[in-house]
Amino acid sequence: MHNPISFFATLCVAAPLASAGTVAFSNNFDSTVPSQVSPGVALITPVQFFAGLGPSGYQFGGSFLRSPTGNTVAVTLSNLPAHTTLSVDFLFAAIDSLDGTGTFPEGDFLNVKVDGVSIFRESFANATASQDQTYVAPPGGVLARRIDLGFSGPGSFYTDSAYDMSLEPRFHNLPHTASTATISFVMEGPGIQDLNDESWAMDNLRISVNAAACVGDLNNDNQVDDADFQIFVVA
Numbered sequence: 001m002h003n004p005i006s007f008f009a010t011l012c013v014a015a016p017l018a019s020a021g022t023v024a025f026s027n028n029f030d031s032t033v034p035s036q037v038s039p040g041v042a043l044i045t046p047v048q049f050f051a052g053l054g055p056s057g058y059q060f061g062g063s064f065l066r067s068p069t070g071n072t073v074a075v076t077l078s079n080l081p082a083h084t085t086l087s088v089d090f091l092f093a094a095i096d097s098l099d100g101t102g103t104f105p106e107g108d109f110l111n112v113k114v115d116g117v118s119i120f121r122e123s124f125a126n127a128t129a130s131q132d133q134t135y136v137a138p139p140g141g142v143l144a145r146r147i148d149l150g151f152s153g154p155g156s157f158y159t160d161s162a163y164d165m166s167l168e169p170r171f172h173n174l175p176h177t178a179s180t181a182t183i184s185f186v187m188e189g190p191g192i193q194d195l196n197d198e199s200w201a202m203d204n205l206r207i208s209v210n211a212a213a214c215v216g217d218l219n220n221d222n223q224v225d226d227a228d229f230q231i232f233v234v235a
Helices: 004-013 226-234
Strands: 022-027 043-046 063-068 072-077 085-096 109-114 117-123 142-147 160-164 181-188 198-210
Touching (some): 022 072, 072 198
Antiparallel strands (some): 022 198, 043 063, 142 160
C-alpha cells in the first residue's frame, strides 16, 4: 500500500532547495577584501565614531569598506543553491558632505543593482539641513543623522549619517532563481566629489537566498504530515 504522506514528503526533497534564509555571503570587512568583492578603489577603513551604532549583534565596529562617490563596489556570487528570492542586508554609512537632491551642489544617489537591474536609488544629504534627501528610512532605520562621526569633520558641511539597511523592505525577498548573482553599489549622480569631500561605506554585508515553501506543506507549519494530507483530501 502506498503511503500518501510519503508522496507529499517527496515533493520537498525532489531538488536541493535553500532553506529559509540561507546565507550565501557574509562579511564585516574587518580584515581583507574577500574574493567575491570587486571594490574598485574602495578600501578597508576603521569605522571611527560609527563604532557601536546599530542594534545589539548588528553594529558598526572595527573596519568597514569605504568608497568615494562615483566608484562601484560589486559582489559576485556563484553556485547558489536552488532558490526563489534573494535578500541583501548591510549597515550604510553616509560620510561627509553628501548633497542629496536639489540645486547645485546636488546629486548624490545610492544606486543598488542586482544583476544589472536597479532595486534601490535614493539621494542622501548631509551637508546642510535645507538639502533634500529622498531616502526615508523605515522605523528604526536611522542610526545617526547629520552628526560628526569622524573623517573630514567636525565643522562646515562635514557631518555624517548612519542607516540600518537590514530594515529596508526593498532589499528583501527579491525574485531571483539563477545560480549566480551580482550585487553592485554606487553613489552616483552629478554631485560626486573626491574622498576628502564625501564618501560612503558599508559594514556587516549579508546576502541570503530563500526557497519557496514546500508545495506539500499545505498548512505552512514547515512539516509534511497527516494534517497536510487531510487538507488535500478535503479540498
